[in-house]
Amino acid sequence: MKQILITVILCATVLIALRLTTHKPEPKSTVIEAIHARRSIRQYKDIAVEREKLEQVALAGIAAPNAMNRQAWAIRIIDSKEWIDSCTEAFVAQVKGTPLGDHLLKPDFKNMFRNAPAVIFVAAEPSNYAGVDCGILGQNMMLAAHELGLGTCCLGSPVGFMNSEEGKQFLASLNLPEGYALQFAIAIGYADEQPEAKPRDTSKIAFVE
Template sequence: MNQVLENILTRRSTRAFKNEQLKDEEVEVIVKAGLHAPSGMNRQTWQFTVVQNPETIEELAKVIRKLLNKNESYNFYGAPTLVMVSNDIDNTNGLADSSCALENMFLMANSLNIGSCWINQLKTICDNEEVRCILNSLEIPQNHIVWGIAALGYKATENNKENKITGVVKYFK
């Protein structure tokens, strides 16, 4: 099978990570894949913020738990690395661009047998004072929204290989 298609077909979200940090070169090549995603008008107004400090990750999880009423177990599935993809709020393609970058990173991770999952919770609460304070400490610009987070790490369990595909495709020839 074509290797790109095989990589796409075998990627699944990982929701249980080992408590073991990724190698720097693995994270770097995953972020590189994100940086090479397409962006509307090639603006590239995104920022990729890699967070590996366990205290900062817990601080983020804690504020999300509080603001979004998540239960005590909410911890980004124990991922040791978070790549926060933020973008300029005034860029109308910010979410689309960030999504392209996230999928590039998920596919790169999959090609290295590294687990990944999109974490969606921050986008609606970026302007909460406590959240913004953490984002400031991570040097995420004030005018940025965190559209998505790539939770990354070695898989604690093998992913469920099957995904029932329900999307509609129509051809008009």
């Protein structure tokens, strides 16, 4: 009788242990958390970003999926205050008195890269899908930066300036491969604001039956 009881208890213990191991709670998905917690940051602390972190961010960028693994992109990282300030000076001279200038040149304006201490430029080869590849690369970099405690803001507005007469010397200094076109910039640094999430329109998503 005692032996039967021990056998039953042992079997029950094994079954419970098996159930516990096969029904583990869902692991926390840090990627999904990061996707939802990321915000565009437009105010940054006056703290330089460590080059190791910038490099980690760039490496996360080029780990992105890309068409036929052509890697038809180029990344240029600027963390020189002199470069950022001198580019900003030329930009301000161009936009002062225009609607864009009125929108950007507020009292808290520090530089044209949404006041960030560093900026990452992304350029694409003129080939099919290279723009898509760069977009995915950009999101990889912004999520990696988020995980490293950095804020970012994807910026399209500097592209027009960099391609203009006043901006072309700054574009040239990026030393992009022949024919590559600047797609966007990513402002990056330690966030000095915590903006609320901007609402998303979930009606954009539909299952097709």
